[in-house]
Amino acid sequence: MxxxxxxxxxxxxxxxxxxxxxxxxxxxxxxxxxxxxxxxxxxxxxxxxxxxxxxxxxxxxxxxxxxxxxxxxxxxxxxxxxxxxxxxxxxxxxxxxTRGVESAEIVAPFPQPLLVTALGFSVGTPAEGITGDIVRFATLKDLIEAPDDAVRGKIAFIDHKMQKASDYGSVQAGRSQGASEAARKGAVALVIRSVGTDSHRFPHTGMMRYKEGIPKIPAAAISNPDADLVVRMLERGKPVSLKLRLGAENEGxxxxxxxxxxxxxxxxxxxxxxxxxxxxxxxxxxxxxxxxxxxxxxxxxxxxxxxxxxxxxxxxxxxxxxxxxxxxxxxxxxxxxxxxxxxxxxxxxxxxxxxxxxxxxxxxxxxxxxxxxxxxxxxxxxxxxxxxxxxxxxxxxxxxxxxxxxxxxxxxxxxxxxxxxxxxxxxxxxxxxxxxxxxxxxxxxxxxxxxxxxxxxxxxxxxxxxxxxxxxx
CATH class of the missing domain: 3.40.630.10 (Zn peptidases)
Structure with missing residues (x-):
């Protein structure tokens, strides 16, 4: 507490x-x-x-x-x-x-590497990675309430910022449930702002769960400074494209x-x-x-x-x-x-x-x-x-x-x-x-x-x- x-x-x-x-x-x-x-x-x-x-x-x-x-x-x-x-x-x-390789980079309009980590029990991406335009949501609730075609074929980005320790329960809901909610609307991957109160350039991992009957898509967290960077890019009004590569696997x-x-x-x-x-x-x-x-x-x-x-x-x-x-x-x-x-x-x-x-x-x-x-x-x-x-x-x-x-x-x-x-x-x-x-x-x-x-x-x-x-x- x-x-x-x-x-x-x-x-x-x-x-x-x-x-x-x-x-x-x-x-x-x-x-x-x-x-x-x-x-x-x-x-x-x-x-x-x-x-x-x-x-x-x-x-x-x-x-x-x-x-x-x-x-x-x-x-x-x-x-x-x-x-x-x-x-x-x-x-x-x-x-x-197991986690495996992890990488993320903005490929357009301003190419830059990001620091990323897979969320626990995420599936991996194809070896060549997944590339898609980012669609930002302030919270999990906003993602759930978005039109069904809002993220089809794209990468959902939950940008819920944790301000203090007591925020953990509400913010981590995006981490634990976001992948299935994004997949329900046709997203190809989920990226979240790290569930943490720091401004360090280290992403926070953590557990997530897939819901039965919904496709499993890769899910990862980016560091808080990198989330800020993505938001600033989106504010310029151009599509922001992200390439994500995760080598995560389940092993018995x-x-x-x-x-x-x-x-x-x-x-x-x-x-x-x-x-x-x-x-x-x-x-x-x-x-x-x-x-x-x-x-x-x-x-x-x-x-x-x-x-x-x-x-x-x-x-x-x-x-x-x-x-x-x-x-x-x-x-x-x-x-x-x-x-x-x-x-x-x-x-x-x-x-x-x-x-x-x-x-x-x-x-x-x-x-x-x-x-x-x-x-x-x-x-x-x-x-x-x-x-x-x-x-x-x-x-x-x-x-x-x-x-x-x-x-x-x-x-x-x-x-x-x-x-x-x-x-x-x-x-x-x-x-x-x-x-x-x-x-x-x-x-x-x-x-x-x-x-x-x-x-x-x-x-x-x-x-x-x-x-x-x-x-x-």
Whole structure:
């Protein structure tokens, strides 16, 4: 989410109000431990070092690639090196897509090369490429509402500019749906302005989907400066012709793995707090921000708790998901593998929006647990964290768990620069600021400890949480 100054409204304050009836709460000792974890972990956690290892020793980790397998081996070894009690992996199978060659150039009226990248699972062009006149649309909606003959035999160009992080949902719709909508009207290819807030001359890749029964046409993104260039050419009133060449291919299926490390609980070891991020990345950068940071933050949080000699009442499980980028496939696989035991998840919270810091804390718990949530917030508040509501989203891969009735938390991160780097060659380790990622890992460590120690269930699988879900809709 975009970093803003959150205002505590009466409705939000009510979430953290302690009910009139007596409620079980975290002990003074557990709160003191959480506060000590929060403070010590800000300088003592290993998140920065873990991320340096992942990006240096493995680098880009596109699902189905050779580096995917290397990343899985790295994760297993790293969990063991960090002292996790249990380490295992669970299979995740998916289609494999490869990028191949990529080029684009304006051939008329002002010949110039452009920087371009194929969107995930786009089909390729013929070897000689595709050439066509560009037809500009400000948004996906404008393309959908255009006359049926508006782009027949031409290249559709969606020029939807992303201004801020909160625009992502609306702007990426053109990326994910635009190819089929353009093909429905007879376009030979789709080009979009990159879904990003930067002005760098790097295009942003990302996932797209074809709709059944509609021809598949090549789809690609051009950088924001190149999109500006195309617009300036179009403003001169002459047809602008683009030649596009993509070597993208589908190459069967592949089995990767969700890699899991656990610190085993003492009193309720079969119940667990679930944190994590996704291990895969796109192939253009080294996946530092998306989502090596989430991997490192959650591994470091678990390791720091273990290093202090602390033994939580419930287990703390860190899952590094396979293939989030191409459709949340690892998250779905985890849900399916554990669907009969989701009630054992005390709390779920994923780190997948950069390095932080944490700026907001939200919950999705049964009402009886809100006094504990208030205590948790009070411990995190000194980090500069503000209060959210009781309808938290736990993160992309864990969203399916919330939908299935799992108690969830959102540790909202300052991601104001996230979409400058997202899915580009600029997503590299030099962008990581130690103080930022360390604060996030400290918040996750304190959160995971308190969630594991809670004297009450947060409500996974209960009627009380189901009722809350109905109300929140």
């Amino acid at each position: 975009l970093f803003t100054k959150y205002v505590i409204t009466a409705a939000v304050a009510a979430v953290f109000a302690v009910p009139a009836f007596a409620a079980e709460t975290l002990s003074a000792k557990d709160l003191q431990t959480a506060s000590a974890l929060r403070d010590a972990a800000q300088t003592g956690n290993l998140s920065y070092r873990i991320l340096e290892s992942l990006t240096t020793e493995i680098g880009p980790r596109m699902a189905g690639s050779k580096n995917d397998a290397r990343a899985v081996a790295w994760a297993e070894a790293k969990f063991r090196e960090l002292g996790f009690d249990k380490v295992w992996k669970e299979p995740v199978t998916f289609p494999v897509w 299926t592949y089995t990767s793995y969700n890699v899991i490390g656990e610190i085993t609980g003492t009193e309720k070891k079969d119940e667990y707090v679930l944190i994590g991020g996704h291990l895969d990345s796109w192939d253009l950068g080294t996946g530092a921000i998306d989502d090596g940071a989430g991997v490192a933050i959650t591994m470091a949080a678990g390791e720091f708790i273990k290093r202090q000699g602390l033994r939580p009442k419930r287990s703390i499980r860190v899952v590094l998901y396979a293939n989030e980028e191409q459709g949340l496939i690892g998250g779905k696989a985890y849900h399916d593998a554990h669907v009969k035991d989701l009630h054992k998840i005390q709390a779920a919270a994923e780190a997948d929006s950069g390095q932080g810091p944490v700026v907001r804390f939200s919950s999705y718990v049964q009402p009886a647990a809100l006094p504990v949530v208030k205590q948790m917030f009070d411990v995190l508040a000194p980090l500069g964290v503000q209060a959210g509501d009781n309808d938290a989203h736990p993160g992309p891969d864990m969203g399916i768990l919330k939908s299935a009735g799992t108690a969830s938390f959102g540790l909202g991160l300052n991601n104001e620069d996230y979409f400058d780097l997202h899915h580009t060659p600029d997503d590299t380790f030099d962008k990581i600021v130690p103080a930022r990622i360390n604060q996030t890992a400290a918040a996750y460590a304190a959160f995971a400890w308190m969630a594991a120690q809670s004297p009450v269930s947060f409500g996974s699988g209960t009627d009380a949480l189901k009722a809350l879900k109905t109300v929140s809709k």
